[in-house]
Amino acid sequence: MYDVIVIGHGVTGAGLEWVLSRYSNATRILGIERRKGAGMVNSNVTNNSQTLHKGDIESNYPLDKALQVKWGADLLGAFVDQNLPHGKLVIPKQLIAVGDEVDELTKRFHQFKPHYPDIQLLDGNGIAELEPLVMEGRDPKQKIASLYSPRGHAVNYHLLAEKFVDLAKASGKEIDIRYNTSVQRIERTAHGFNVHADGVVHSAKFVSVSAGSASLLFAHALGYELDLALLPVAGSFYTNKRVGGLLQGKVYTMQDPKLPFAAVHGDPAVYNTDETRFGPTARPLPLLERDSWRTLAEFLDIGTVTPRGIWSLLKIISDPTIGSFALWNMVFDIPWIGKHAFLRDARKIVPSLGIDDIMLDKGAGGVRGQPISLKTGSIVKGRDRFIPKDAPIAFTLAPSPGASYCLGNAVELARAMVERVPGFQFDEQRLLADLKLDA
Numbered sequence: 121m122y123d124v125i126v127i128g129h130g131v132t133g134a135g136l137e138w139v140l141s142r143y144s145n146a147t148r149i150l151g152i153e154r155r156k157g158a159g160m161v162n163s164n165v166t167n168n169s170q171t172l173h174k175g176d177i178e179s180n181y182p183l184d185k186a187l188q189v190k191w192g193a194d195l196l197g198a199f200v201d202q203n204l205p206h207g208k209l210v211i212p213k214q215l216i217a218v219g220d221e222v223d224e225l226t227k228r229f230h231q232f233k234p235h236y237p238d239i240q241l242l243d244g245n246g247i248a249e250l251e252p253l254v255m256e257g258r259d260p261k262q263k264i265a266s267l268y269s270p271r272g273h274a275v276n277y278h279l280l281a282e283k284f285v286d287l288a289k290a291s292g293k294e295i296d297i298r299y300n301t302s303v304q305r306i307e308r309t310a311h312g313f314n315v316h317a318d319g320v321v322h323s324a325k326f327v328s329v330s331a332g333s334a335s336l337l338f339a340h341a342l343g344y345e346l347d348l349a350l351l352p353v354a355g356s357f358y359t360n361k362r363v364g365g366l367l368q369g370k371v372y373t374m375q376d377p378k379l380p381f382a383a384v385h386g387d388p389a390v391y392n393t394d395e396t397r398f399g400p401t402a403r404p405l406p407l408l409e410r411d412s413w414r415t416l417a418e419f420l421d422i423g424t425v426t427p428r429g430i431w432s433l434l435k436i437i438s439d440p441t442i443g444s445f446a447l448w449n450m451v452f453d454i455p456w457i458g459k460h461a462f463l464r465d466a467r468k469i470v471p472s473l474g475i476d477d478i479m480l481d482k483g484a485g486g487v488r489g490q491p492i493s494l495k496t497g498s499i500v501k502g503r504d505r506f507i508p509k510d511a512p513i514a515f516t517l518a519p520s521p522g523a524s525y526c527l528g529n530a531v532e533l534a535r536a537m538v539e540r541v542p543g544f545q546f547d548e549q550r551l552l553a554d555l556k557l558d559a
């Protein structure tokens with residue numbers, strides 16, 4: 121019998137494995153991952169925006185949500201500073217606002233400043249000093265301001281997942297990882313759960329299902345979260361490969377708070393600062409994983425393609441903000457027109473961009489599994505992890521900014537395990553001390 125089984129080895133599963141191997145009394149941990157290595161789906165380097173979200177420049181987060189994200193991001197920021205010398209960039213970040221948005225940004229700055237002491241409010245001249253191309257070619261009469269954060273992180277979440285696994289393996293505990301192995305079924309037993317994976321049954325006192333969107337399938341199969349389904353939203357990126365790069369840091373634009381995703385932004389790629397990425401787009405896709413047709417069957421099973429699911433989708437897109445956002449993003453897929461349409465968004469960041477300056481990054485981009493409520497027919501925010509009170513199991517979907525919150529999730533799961541598994545201990549104080557963070 122294992123102490124813990126972790127299903128899925130993106131940053132969520134791998135991060136939990138590291139925390140448990142180093143800071144808990146679990147001695148036998150089994151990891152099961154259906155890809156050939158860790159961090160190969162949404163955590164893969166080109167499949168996400170590589171941002172360590174702290175909440176300061178994400179204009180769709182209110183202060184309370186921003187502070188919760190900040191708590192997890194501070195853990196991860198400290199971890200990557202210590203352990204990931206080649207898988208990250210420490211770069212500035214800006215949130216730019218134009219026209220009427222400037223008043224909203226200014227209000228946000230004053231509200232957030234006490235909690236994020238580093239942030240500054242910049243005018244056009246200040247922006248031009250840091251990011252000349254953001255101002256070049258812009259209408260000089262346009263009102264503009266930015267919320268500037270001098271020390272942000274870009275993270276290669278694929279390398280991060282591998283690092284977590286390497287450090288867990290080096291912990292001296294029994295860490296058994298099975299790649300190329302798929303979990304088909306989980307069943308409750310008297311002492312925990314049995315996990316059925318490619319014809320072999322493994323038992324554990326606690327199971328963490330960290331399988332991205334597929335986590336909801338396992339929750340449904342065990343009778344949990346039956347009122348939720350998923351709207352998978354694929355995100356693609358465009359790139360520019362001009363030597364020297366177009367941007368020095370991450371430049372975000374204002375987002376409507378009704379929309380669950382960060383708006384289109386531009387930034388240097390974490391693996392090559394000569395490459396500037398613009399994106400992500402957001403369009404519905406009937407797959408749970410972008411590059412895997414077998415996940416079509418999983419999507420069809422997740423509750424969205426049911427009368428209640430279709431009613432929910434129709435109700436969601438009947439909202440004018442969400443409907444027009446979805447339609448605009450679908451235009452990006454139309455040949456020729458799509459690139460021109462995207463250019464309009466990218467020019468909000470670099471106005472002088474020409475049509476030949478950007479290229480679709482083929483094969484890059486992932487899928488965010490956005491939870492939707494089958495009861496109310498609405499987008500559900502903040503229900504992307506479920507830890508039943510009555511059973512030693514957890515399900516983590518981690519749509520976005522799940523990668524930034526991977527250590528936050530790991531710590532909260534470890535706390536939940538203390539409550540659910542007799543004799544389980546977790547030394548959170550030592551983890552914080554090692555990361556040089558206050559309790």
Ligand SMILES: Cc1cc2nc3c(=O)[nH]c(=O)nc-3n(C[C@H](O)[C@H](O)[C@H](O)COP(=O)(O)OP(=O)(O)OC[C@H]3O[C@@H](n4cnc5c(N)ncnc54)[C@H](O)[C@@H]3O)c2cc1C
Pocket residue numbers: 127128129130131132133152153154155158159160161162163164167168169170171172173277301302303304330331332334354355356400485486487488516517518519520521522523524525
């Ligand atoms: C376009 C886009 C941009 C994003 N940008 C950001 C960003 O800038 N910052 C940020 O913090 N987050 C971002 N995100 C979200 C981020 O990518 C995810 O939150 C994060 O990667 C989730 O990690 P994970 O380990 O939960 O999932 P994944 O990395 O998807 O890993 C899940 C793993 O489970 C495995 N698995 C699934 N089913 C099974 C099974 N049955 N058996 C065994 N294994 C299984 C899969 O193979 C996979 O390896 C973005 C996402 C997208 C799509």
